[in-house]
Amino acid sequence: MRYEGKIYRPWPEANSVLIQVTLGCSINTCTFCTMFDDKRFKIRDIEDVFADIEQMRRVYTHVESLFLTDGNVLAARTDYLLQVLEKIRETFPECKHIALYGGMNDFRRKSVDELKELKEAGLSLVYSGLESGDSVVLEKIKKRMTQEHVIEGMARAKEAGIPVLLSFIFGLGGRERSKEHIEETTRLLNMVKPEQIAPMALAVQPGSELEREVERGEFVLPTQLQILEEEKYLLENLDVDMFYWGDHGNNIVPQRGYLPDSQEFMLKRINAAIENNPMAKDNVIQTFAW
Numbered sequence: 326m327r328y329e330g331k332i333y334r335p336w337p338e339a340n341s342v343l344i345q346v347t348l349g350c351s352i353n354t355c356t357f358c359t360m361f362d363d364k365r366f367k368i369r370d371i372e373d374v375f376a377d378i379e380q381m382r383r384v385y386t387h388v389e390s391l392f393l394t395d396g397n398v399l400a401a402r403t404d405y406l407l408q409v410l411e412k413i414r415e416t417f418p419e420c421k422h423i424a425l426y427g428g429m430n431d432f433r434r435k436s437v438d439e440l441k442e443l444k445e446a447g448l449s450l451v452y453s454g455l456e457s458g459d460s461v462v463l464e465k466i467k468k469r470m471t472q473e474h475v476i477e478g479m480a481r482a483k484e485a486g487i488p489v490l491l492s493f494i495f496g497l498g499g500r501e502r503s504k505e506h507i508e509e510t511t512r513l514l515n516m517v518k519p520e521q522i523a524p525m526a527l528a529v530q531p532g533s534e535l536e537r538e539v540e541r542g543e544f545v546l547p548t549q550l551q552i553l554e555e556e557k558y559l560l561e562n563l564d565v566d567m568f569y570w571g572d573h574g575n576n577i578v579p580q581r582g583y584l585p586d587s588q589e590f591m592l593k594r595i596n597a598a599i600e601n602n603p604m605a606k607d608n609v610i611q612t613f614a615w
Contacts (some may be wrong), residue, residue, distance in 0.1 A: 327377060330364045333615070334392050335452050335492070336524065337570055339422060341392040342381060346374055346409060350396030352428065354467040355456070356534040357497065357527070360615070361396050368401045375412055382416050390422040396414050399427025399451060410446035424450040429470055429478030440485030448487060450521075453478075455491040457466060459506045462498050466535075467610030479517035488520040490570070495545040495555045496527035496610060507555040511562045514602040518565045526552050526614035527575035547608045553577055553599050560592040575612040578603055 328345050341577070347368050351362040363416050381388070391413060399405070401463075413423060424503070432440065457463055460472055482489050491514070498506025514522065527547065538544040547555075556571070563584060571591070572579040578598045580591050598603050 327373070328342050329365055330395075331360065332444060333360050336573060337490070337523070338390070338392040339402065341390040341422070341424070342385060342388050342393050343394055344368065344374065344377055344381065344387065344413075345359065345395060345448060346393045346398045347395050347401060347423070351400045352397070352469055354469060355454075356466045356538065357456075357494070357530065359530045359533045363511050364395075366396075366400075366430055371405060371408055374409055377415050378409075378412050380490070388420055389416045391424070393423070393425035394420055396426050397428045397431050398425040399431035401433075403442065403584075405437060406443060406448075408446060410443065414447050415583045420447070422449050427451040427453055429453055429455075429475045431470060432478035432481045433474060435481070437481055437484045440481060440487055444485055444487050444541070444574070450490060451482065452486050452490045452523075455510070455513070457493060457497050457506050458510035459498060459502065460509070462506050462509075472509075475513060476517060483518075490521035490523055491517075491519040492523040492525065493526050495524055495552045496574075500545040500547050500549070500551065503551045505554060507558045511559050515562070515564050519567060521568040521570060523560065523570035523573065524556065524576070526575040526577065526612050527610065528575050528614055530614050542595075546610050549604045550589065550599065553595055553602075553605055553608065557592065557595045557599065560588055560595060563588070564602065577602065 329348055331345060334343055338366050349364040349366040351366040353361055353366065359594065370504060389448060401427045410423065413420060453473065455470055456466060458472060463470060479489065493510055529539055567584050570581050578594050580594060604611065
């Protein structure tokens with residue numbers, strides 16, 4: 326396949342075939358992220374995407390799950406995306422799942438009717454980075470998104486019937502704003518009710534603006550205990566039927582399952598880690614670059 330630059334996909338899409346539809350991220354200012362710092366945002370020529378889909382058909386005899394990269398593919402024009410989805414359906418009639426990255430502002434820029442068309446054309450899940458529900462943290466990380474944007478974007482997704490997985494980062498408020506970060510994130514999740522969430526522990530990426538803030542002492546990393554306490558607060562206060570992808574490799578207690586069914590069990594594991602896991606006593610967060 327003719328992939329350009331670094332390629333990322335969410336860990337729940339480990340078994341999905343990847344098709345590159347856009348290059349980079351149209352925002353690309355988030356202080357914690359270096360995923361797409363090697364390229365400018367661009368929507369690929371439709372004929373190139375079609376050629377890759379056809380090549381994929383020659384390589385794979387059976388494909389049930391596809392993930393469209395790069396960052397916020399949903400930013401592309403609706404008519405363009407409909408052509409891509411139609412080509413996928415024609416080429417892979419057995420495909421049951423098509424997912425992509427999309428920002429809350431990408432949802433806001435499309436009408437509900439446009440989003441419904443995408444849903445009917447086969448779009449089955451959108452991954453969106455919430456990162457934090459705290460307005461102060463969102464401004465500090467240069468997300469270019471507000472609480473109000475999240476509420477409006479999720480409302481459009483709900484009306485169109487497009488399931489959304491919101492990802493966010495334990496510890497993104499740092500040592501000083503851990504409480505506000507997790508409280509506001511939990512409050513916002515209870516308000517917008519995503520179908521799935523994927524929390525992950527903060528990992529400082531080499532070369533990121535956040536790394537430079539840490540080196541200058543402007544951002545003080547949270548402790549391991551704060552990371553665990555943030556997850557404890559989340560599980561104690563979430564009131565949404567959803568799937569919980571808490572098994573990112575950086576999480577101290579990897580776990581996943583449906584909520585609320587698994588909520589009590591997950592909370593017990595977090596409490597046990599707070600009491601017994603030696604990592605909980607460390608004053609320095611231990612995570613690894615993506």
